Amino acid sequence: MRKYVPKDNVQGKSYYTDRFWVAPRVPRTEVEAEGHFAQVLTTLAKLAKEAYVELGQMVIHIDASQNFEVMKTLKEACGYTQCSEQSAVDYLAKDGEFELFYQLLNITEAKRVRVICRIKQNEAIESIEPLYKSANFAEREIFDMFGIKVNNHPFLKRILMPDDWEGHPLLKTYPMIGDEFASWYEVDKIFGKEYRDVIGPENRDQARIERYDTKRFSRVGYEVPFDADISAGETKTDIEYSETVLVDYTKNSGKQLDERR
Amino acid sequence: MQQPNKLTPFFENLNFERDDNTMVINFGPQHPSAHGQLRLVLELDGEQVVKAYPDIGYLHRGIEKMAENMTYNEFLPTTDRLDYIASTSNNYAYALAVEKLIGIEAPRRAQVIRTMLLELNRIISHLFFVATHALDVGAMSVFLYAFREREFAMDLMEDYCGARLTHSAVRIGGVPLDLPTGWLEAAATFCNKIDHEVVHTYGALLNENRIWKMRLEDVGVISAEDALSWGCTGPMLRGSGVNWDIRKEEPYELYPELDFDIPTSDRCDSYGRFMIYMEEMKQSTRIIRQLIPMYKKTEPQLMAHAPQYISAPKEEIMTQNYALMQHFVLVTQGMRPPKGEVYVPTESPKGELGFYIKSEGEPYAYRLKCRAPSFFHTGLLQELLVGTYIADVVTIIGTTNIVFGEVDR
Numbered sequence: 001m002r003k004y005v006p007k008d009n010v011q012g013k014s015y016y017t018d019r020f021w022v023a024p025r026v027p028r029t030e031v032e033a034e035g036h037f038a039q040v041l042t043t044l045a046k047l048a049k050e051a052y053v054e055l056g057q058m059v060i061h062i063d064a065s066q067n068f069e070v071m072k073t074l075k076e077a078c079g080y081t082q083c084s085e086q087s088a089v090d091y092l093a094k095d096g097e098f099e100l101f102y103q104l105l106n107i108t109e110a111k112r113v114r115v116i117c118r119i120k121q122n123e124a125i126e127s128i129e130p131l132y133k134s135a136n137f138a139e140r141e142i143f144d145m146f147g148i149k150v151n152n153h154p155f156l157k158r159i160l161m162p163d164d165w166e167g168h169p170l171l172k173t174y175p176m177i178g179d180e181f182a183s184w185y186e187v188d189k190i191f192g193k194e195y196r197d198v199i200g201p202e203n204r205d206q207a208r209i210e211r212y213d214t215k216r217f218s219r220v221g222y223e224v225p226f227d228a229d230i231s232a233g234e235t236k237t238d239i240e241y242s243e244t245v246l247v248d249y250t251k252n253s254g255k256q257l258d259e260r261r
Numbered sequence: 262m263q264q265p266n267k268l269t270p271f272f273e274n275l276n277f278e279r280d281d282n283t284m285v286i287n288f289g290p291q292h293p294s295a296h297g298q299l300r301l302v303l304e305l306d307g308e309q310v311v312k313a314y315p316d317i318g319y320l321h322r323g324i325e326k327m328a329e330n331m332t333y334n335e336f337l338p339t340t341d342r343l344d345y346i347a348s349t350s351n352n353y354a355y356a357l358a359v360e361k362l363i364g365i366e367a368p369r370r371a372q373v374i375r376t377m378l379l380e381l382n383r384i385i386s387h388l389f390f391v392a393t394h395a396l397d398v399g400a401m402s403v404f405l406y407a408f409r410e411r412e413f414a415m416d417l418m419e420d421y422c423g424a425r426l427t428h429s430a431v432r433i434g435g436v437p438l439d440l441p442t443g444w445l446e447a448a449a450t451f452c453n454k455i456d457h458e459v460v461h462t463y464g465a466l467l468n469e470n471r472i473w474k475m476r477l478e479d480v481g482v483i484s485a486e487d488a489l490s491w492g493c494t495g496p497m498l499r500g501s502g503v504n505w506d507i508r509k510e511e512p513y514e515l516y517p518e519l520d521f522d523i524p525t526s527d528r529c530d531s532y533g534r535f536m537i538y539m540e541e542m543k544q545s546t547r548i549i550r551q552l553i554p555m556y557k558k559t560e561p562q563l564m565a566h567a568p569q570y571i572s573a574p575k576e577e578i579m580t581q582n583y584a585l586m587q588h589f590v591l592v593t594q595g596m597r598p599p600k601g602e603v604y605v606p607t608e609s610p611k612g613e614l615g616f617y618i619k620s621e622g623e624p625y626a627y628r629l630k631c632r633a634p635s636f637f638h639t640g641l642l643q644e645l646l647v648g649t650y651i652a653d654v655v656t657i658i659g660t661t662n663i664v665f666g667e668v669d670r
Contacts, residue, residue, distance in 0.1 A: 014623060014625070023600050024599040134492030137639070160317065
């Protein structure tokens, strides 16, 4: 029977899991009653659903529909003038949701805040580009990598992948070596669809070893016993096979040991 | 559409026929001044840029995807390929993020070595900046001199870890090796050399050079507010008069114990940024000089002791059964950090390099986001280039000091 592989998350997984292992959690502390973070929370008031401090940075959970409002408050009332980073995390398999985070920086106080919101698979998020121009590129990257639509973005277009690409590479359902579309992309683009039969799909498996590849030396007669037939039923091609010959030096005979087939 | 014939051949990079009489030219992705695979689509009115569109992604290798498919230790050498001009700073930023997640601290000697390597990488990167920036603007000889010193710096890196470009010289929890004999003396000599060269060679050739100043002054002007809004960090932000350096403001490693200055400039232009780079090289040598006596006072331990996450030293693995078992589990399965998320910013030579790691308690990161400074500096180009002349485009690309390994990731 074929091994069961979950289709909603095809990323790397440990081959061994301890049934009784419960992963600990990084300590989360309450926001202190006084200090900068407490002030931020009072300014945000009802906009913040949940807040705690994790590894020195405050994390605020908000409602996704209020993200622009929250960012505006944080920028104008709390001095968070820079949005260092924003991106998404794919929780579609577990909760059917994306988690979006905004990493903000207050330069005068040297404090960082992470704002987190969750959206459903086909929901769109409001752009914060009018507040932070760095969102221009960052939101395009979110769209490219996860397919999350951003409303009112000035130029929402793929940024890292080609414009005619299909699929969103950072989704958990997208395999690391690419999908069916990826294996035909270059063939279609360079030669045209009619050459699919002639060329065949691009092999994107990085562990694959080409037998007649004379540049990589993994099969030059070392792993197989002497005199074994290494062609494995393949027919001879025009591609030159490595000309290495093994000579028996031990008995001083100089006899050639393997006859290349 | 162009209709090529014998008299008007097909121009690949030009589009002449537009209603509004502007010309669209395609700059890159194989342009020597584009510092890698940057494609800029520029709309020109005469010689003035009306619209600029930076097109990136030509070096996209899916490093964040690879991080989700590799164990934490496996991924470390991949971070070399982000900012390949100063790869130790990437290794360090990643290692620091993981260390913070699992809650360990590197031993003192490892910290000294790491800080030295970070500053050495800063010098390497800044020399590269001065060299290529000068070359782009048209000063050939500075390129040759700066690359000569950069070779010496890379020799030092080679003496330490064996690699010149992709170092992987930092491990999660410490460093893999101690400094070889004579390395400290060589580093001190190198610092003297850099101090001399920065003032007497590059400084003498460029600082007051009339052509250099004409090409750089008031070119690529960006206000402090814009710089913050566009996510500029590092010299791009300090060049706009904002005194913000993560080494000072949110100190990590040995920086709180070290005495150094943060150069800033109120000029907001390319020349101000160039002066910052020159001054930072001097500050880096100052830091390395302070670290040399600190190294001698440290204990020889190089990796943190945290058997759950980090393999024991080789001697213990080869002699003690339990250390071998731990090592076997850590190599075959990988470490399992606790659940949680962490964002750790560091001051790389280009700006704020941060790693966001979301861990679900598995040996594979659930999500890793690399906050690369150059990505945001590239985004800035679409505003910074508008209104400038085509001759200044190359200067402005040079002054942002973008490296495409980390733009495209």
